[in-house]
Amino acid sequence: MPEPSVSFPLRHTTIPDPTERQRKQLRELDAKLPSVCVLHGAPGTWTFRARLFSVPRVAYDDLSWPRKVLHDQLPSNRRKRRTERRARMVWVEDMRWAACPSCRGYRLVRWTLSLMLAALAAYLVTGPISPLTEWIPESPRPLLVIPGLVVTIAAIKSVPTIRELTRVEIPEDGTEMVVRNPHPAFAHEAIALGARQLSDMVTPVGWLKRREPF
Ligand SMILES: [Zn+2]
Numbered sequence: 669m670p671e672p673s674v675s676f677p678l679r680h681t682t683i684p685d686p687t688e689r690q691r692k693q694l695r696e697l698d699a700k701l702p703s704v705c706v707l708h709g710a711p712g713t714w715t716f717r718a719r720l721f722s723v724p725r726v727a728y729d730d731l732s733w734p735r736k737v738l739h740d741q742l743p744s745n746r747r748k749r750r751t752e753r754r755a756r757m758v759w760v761e762d763m764r765w766a767a768c769p770s771c772r773g774y775r776l777v778r779w780t781l782s783l784m785l786a787a788l789a790a791y792l793v794t795g796p797i798s799p800l801t802e803w804i805p806e807s808p809r810p811l812l813v814i815p816g817l818v819v820t821i822a823a824i825k826s827v828p829t830i831r832e833l834t835r836v837e838i839p840e841d842g843t844e845m846v847v848r849n850p851h852p853a854f855a856h857e858a859i860a861l862g863a864r865q866l867s868d869m870v871t872p873v874g875w876l877k878r879r880e881p882f
Pocket of ligand 1 (some may be wrong): 705706707708709710767769771
């Protein structure tokens, strides 16, 4: 079944004296955002500010994962890839999205979880030199750094919730902003405010489909 995605028009920035980069890559919404939240269609009791951007495809995305691993070995490759993406990225600033109490609750839970993960990461990473880990025998203590780094990455990755609360994808041409599968109440209000209904399913190309044959 096709997802009832909606798409908001974007226009080039109208800020005074934009830099060259802002003129090319900064967009603003050419319609108003609904007053209900994306996930539940409930009236927003608070709003949050979001800055969302497109993720342009680069040649790297088409590599199979072993090649990606190889490619990542060179820091200059990683830098080049980042520069290439940044050069074609389109971003929209300063949007105010509505969120209902359950959206807020979800965000709070995620923040709490991230804080706990961060505390655990700090405990593990400082394990080898911290008095808190004296109950662990001396020799395996330096090994705590390894799970510590894994938990650090998990903590960092678990912080942002904006993509989940907005379900936004910005196609590469930067003419519109797609909200995937919003609550019908959100879609309804969005269309009244100038968004358009997308008839076909918007499917992001997953990593499985991106893989090239070995
Ligand atoms: Zn909500």
